[in-house]
Amino acid sequence: MEFSRINIIGAGPAGASLAFFLSSLGYSNITVYESSKILGSKPCGMAVPASIKDLIKLENEHIINEIKGYRLFIDGKLLHEDISGTHWGYIINKQKFLEDLVSDVEVKREHLKINLDELSKRKDDLYVIAAGIYWNGSPKERLNAVEATVNVYNWNEPSIIQIWFDTKLMGYYWAFPHSEKKVNIGVGGFEDFFSLKARLIKFIKKIGSVEKMEPEKILGSQIVSTGIVDSILFPAENVFAIGEGVGSVLPLTGEGIRPSIQMAKIFSENISSKELFIQNLKSSTLYKTSKIQRKILSILKQMPPFLRNKIMRSIPKDIMIKIGLGSYSENDVNKLKLILKTFQV
Ligand SMILES: Cc1cc2nc3c(=O)[nH]c(=O)nc-3n(C[C@H](O)[C@H](O)[C@H](O)COP(=O)(O)OP(=O)(O)OC[C@H]3O[C@@H](n4cnc5c(N)ncnc54)[C@H](O)[C@@H]3O)c2cc1C
Structure with missing residues (x-):
């Protein structure tokens, strides 16, 4: 389907990377709306896993620091660590990164009122809501x-x-x-x-x-702690939503930069077909990780703290890391299910 203009509302990681991916695919009819004067000004730890480089280019000036190890504690006690120098990820300069992503597209520094009825009336245009938690349709949990x-x-x-x-x-x-x-x-x-x-x-x-x-x-x-919410991906005719506004943040870790970019990439590659977007999103590791983390979070929330502690201690280090990083196999998930079963959940 051809649109006369692709309007992206929000230049956070989701909106800015969508603009970048679409422009790299040859689209020249993109407008990004951003209400904030400074890009990426929302409070953020700015940590991303090393695998972000498989998704999008990260230049030297986007990197504040490299993560070469971690220590994971639970209730004050060390649970796992790796200080052997493995390269785990980066602390990024989010503002510079986002500015560079939208440098080749039209950016209107204005607040665009998100009225779904109004937006869907403009049939020739496509609207993509990438407004994070500021969109009133985003999950309240x-x-x-x-x-x-x-x-x-x-x-x-x-x-x-x-x-x-x-x-x-x-x-x-x-x-x-x-x-x-x-x-x-x-x-x-x-x-x-x-x-x-x-x-x-x-x-x-x-x-x-x-x-x-x-x-x-x-x-x-x-x-947002719901994980991806399928029912709000298409809030109205010709209106789509991506990023944290639809729950593309990993519920257990709060990691939202890479998940927003992952979703933007899948969307950019399937912009002409709703069905393909849903199909490819659902078969992605992002979607599966989001659902698994959401399930674990719901289980943990219903438990008394001592049991949460016990469960987290019984998850083997390699699985904990894989779930956290969103790169696990069906076998890992089955092992995890077995652990949860021993606690009768
Ligand atoms: C304290 C804190 C620490 C975090 N630390 C990390 C971390 O270390 N690593 C990590 O991966 N994630 C982290 N996150 C999560 C991450 O910041 C978000 O998940 C991510 O920024 C979501 O990207 P997004 O593009 O969907 O939304 P946002 O980043 O919220 O971007 C939305 C953009 O839309 C603009 N906008 C909204 N409404 C409109 C409108 N109507 N018109 C025009 N513009 C509009 C906003 O100004 C904003 O720039 C953290 C979050 C918090 C709160």
Whole structure:
């Protein structure tokens, strides 16, 4: 199907990468609408797995730091680590990355009112909503997250990230170093912003010696926790939705940059056929990972914290990593199902 104009609403990872993929495929009739003055200004840890390079080009100037190891804690105790120098991923300069993705397309710096009836009346045009949680049709089941980038003076591992699962909070803390001493630290979970902010201040003091903690530098936002919601992919005639606005964020890890780009890529390759888009999306690892993580999250949410701790401890390291990174086999899923079965869930 030919459209006179392809309008993309939002220049976050989903919208900006869709514009990039479509323009690389030869489309020249693209307009991106972006209401924010600065691209990628939403609070974010900016960590992406190394496999992002299989999806989209990442130039040197897009990379703030390389992730060469991790430490994973559960309820304060070390669960798994790899500090052998394996290249796990990157901390990216999201603003520069997004700016470069849309550099060859028309970007209108304006807020486009998302009125589905109005948009679907413009039959010659295609509208793609990539407005994240700001679209009022996006899933309301979300967790809250707060983060701050601080100078930590005794941080001696500039390439090792830390993730601390907290089974009482039903969430996690993260520490993503940007350089020798500068670290992005955050916490996400099913609690209000006020208590998460208090938790973050406490956590920052616990893991490092910080020169000065300025609470006003703590930024917060929400993360959709439903996984991909099929029913809102086509909210109206000639209107599609992609990215976090349709739940393309991994429910257990809160990773949303690569999943949004993955969905944009699948959409760009199937723009002319709704059926093919759905078929290819459903057979993608992104979709399967999203569904599995959603299932695990729902199971964990219904359990008392001690059982959550037990389950997470019984998941073997390799499977934990694969599920987290979204690169697992049917065999891994079957092993995971067996583990859950031993807990009668
Ligand atoms: C605290 C925090 C930390 C995170 N850390 C990470 C991380 O380390 N790694 C990771 O992979 N993910 C992380 N995420 C998740 C990730 O940031 C999001 O999932 C991802 O940005 C979603 O991309 P998107 O393009 O779908 O939406 P968004 O990034 O939200 O982009 C939507 C864009 O649309 C624009 N917009 C909205 N409405 C309109 C309109 N009507 N007209 C014009 N423009 C509009 C907005 O201004 C925005 O720029 C984090 C999230 C939070 C809250």
